[in-house]
Amino acid sequence: MKASFIKGRTLKTLAPIASVAALVAIALPAQAEDWRGWNIHPDGYPNTTALEEFADAVVEQTEGRVNPRVYNNAVLGDQSDAIEQTRNGALDFANFNMGPMGPIVPETNVFSLPFLFNDVEHMHTVMDGEIGERFADALEDKGLVVLSWFDSGARSIYNTQRPIKTPEDVEGLKIRVMNNDLYVDMIAAMGGNATPMSYGEVYQSLTTGVLDGAENNYPSFESSNHYEATGYYSLTEHLIIPECLCVAKSSWEELSEEDQKIVREVAEEASTRQRELWVESSEESRQIVLDYGVEINEVDDKAAFQALMEPMYEEFIANNPGTGELIEEIRATE
Missing domain, CATH: 3.40.190.170 (Bacterial extracellular solute-binding protein, family 7)
Structure with missing residues (x-):
């Protein structure tokens, strides 16, 4: 694995969204990037809510330059297909579990070893630190830019x-x-x-x-x-298997540095939100x-x-x- 390039991530609070309908009503600029996002989960699932809030916040904070839409319930294909579609740019972003990622990124197979982590909090500590950065590098080598790590419980x-x-x-x-x-x-x-x-x-x-x-x-x-x-x-x-909020490398490289910074910060806040929702939903x-x-x-x-x-x-x-x-x-x- 190559050395990590992501250091010192800072979480910020998602800006509240007064009205999704109002955002949709705004005519997007001609250069807007319309992003299609894959999600296996149904409406109301913690990951779904966090992804949809991510999409709304990206539209707002980029002033419509990036316009993500989340497609739930795996309507764009199963996870194996979606991984390939995202790697080749046919899909722009997705929430992937690391379990089926092994055939593409062999390093991630380590997460499939039973009883690897002590508990969920231990997994968060590992993935939010230097080890998680190394895995992000490995995924980027295969065309997937990791923006943040999601929870999937035990x-x-x-x-x-x-x-x-x-x-x-x-x-x-x-x-x-x-x-x-x-x-x-x-x-x-x-x-x-x-x-x-x-x-x-x-x-x-x-x-x-x-x-x-x-x-x-x-x-x-x-x-x-x-x-x-x-x-x-x-x-x-x-x-206890981590999940990623990933962007196709080709889609990521089309963004300006300013928009990359916005999208990454919003994704990190989506991770915080998803983990909070996960605890509530599990109970x-x-x-x-x-x-x-x-x-x-x-x-x-x-x-x-x-x-x-x-x-x-x-x-x-x-x-x-x-x-x-x-x-x-x-x-x-x-």
Whole structure:
């Protein structure tokens, strides 16, 4: 990885927007950059709200020189397609999870190692510091300019069969995972059968028995309605994966230095806003699924799960020279 170029980021408060309708009504100048933005989440999701506020603030603060529009619910394609579209400039910006980024930016595979971070706050500290800057450099080399880092909480296992309290409880369960070999290996280490599958296919697969379960955070579990098809949510918290607010490098380079500064500052404030919304939304979603009747259980002995992941770490480090030191750096960050 090359040396970082982003130092000393400063957060500023998003300027309040009196009226979106009024902004739309303003005739944009001829040189306006109309940006299309990809988002997998539905209306009202923390990321969606933060992205839409980002778009509105960019229009206002650039005085219409940059005009982003967010397209929700993955209507512009699934995440793998959207990553490629953003890299080649067909899309201008997006909110991407680092999980499926590995095939494009191999360095990001380290985030897919189970139990890498101590907790969500530890992940924030790592990504907002020098290590996060190095990852931003790696993404820029592949055509994606990272403006800020979003939260995606901690992912846990939910299923139709039983509470997960020990690794043995996962044995034999068909669990949907994102498309990454490390997630397949993770579930296999617990004795389960991992099934990579598009997010949009999961609900029907749960209701028909094609899947026994999946793994995700509280807001996604609730907003996808997966809780309606499953009875158990177990707080394994096995993955804490950062997300980025990224801009296509080609779109970024078309901006003036002044507008680049504005867009980056607004993106950093969008990150702060998204994290605040995430905490609120997680608690609301937790209560919704509890009220529906889903059984939620703590996992008292995560060490038993962590011990099963050691061979994954050993193989990962052997296949990716230099990552052992990186993993140590991440774990040592306070």
